[in-house]
Amino acid sequence: MSSHEYRDRVYIRKDIILKLTEYGQLNQTSLLSFCGLNLVKHKDILDDMEVKGIIKRSEEPWGNKKIIKYSVTEKGRQFCRQILDPYEEMFPRRNIKEAFFRKELVKNDSR
Numbered sequence: 001m002s003s004h005e006y007r008d009r010v011y012i013r014k015d016i017i018l019k020l021t022e023y024g025q026l027n028q029t030s031l032l033s034f035c036g037l038n039l040v041k042h043k044d045i046l047d048d049m050e051v052k053g054i055i056k057r058s059e060e061p062w063g064n065k066k067i068i069k070y071s072v073t074e075k076g077r078q079f080c081r082q083i084l085d086p087y088e089e090m091f092p093r094r095n096i097k098e099a100f101f102r103k104e105l106v107k108n109d110s111r
Helices: 009-023 028-035 039-051 074-090 096-109
Strands: 055-062 065-072
Touching (some): 009 065, 039 055
16 A cells, blocks of 8 residues: 555554454554554554553563553454454445546546
8 A cells, every 4th residue: 555545544443453463462663564554643543442442552661661562352353343344345445546547437438
C-alpha cells in the first residue's frame, strides 16, 4: 500500500488485530511499521482499542526508557471474527488504483 492510499479506520483496526494475532506481541514501533501506520496520526486508534479491551498495552523498562508492547485480547479476537470479518466480506477493501480505473471506464463509457 502506498503512503497516498486511504484506508478506512475499520480496516486499520482489523490489520492491527491480525498482526498481533500473527506475532503474539509486538512493540509499538514494529506494530505501526507492519501495519503501515504513523504514531502521530494513528495513536488515537491504539488508545481507543486499548480502552475498549480489544488490545492490551504493557511497558517494559529498557535502560532509561520504556518499551511499549501490544497484544490482542480474547475480546479482540472475538471482535475480529464476529464484526470485522463479516464487515470486510460485505464491503471488501478496494484497491485504490482499481477503483480509479473503474471510475474512468464508467466515465468514458458515458461519453
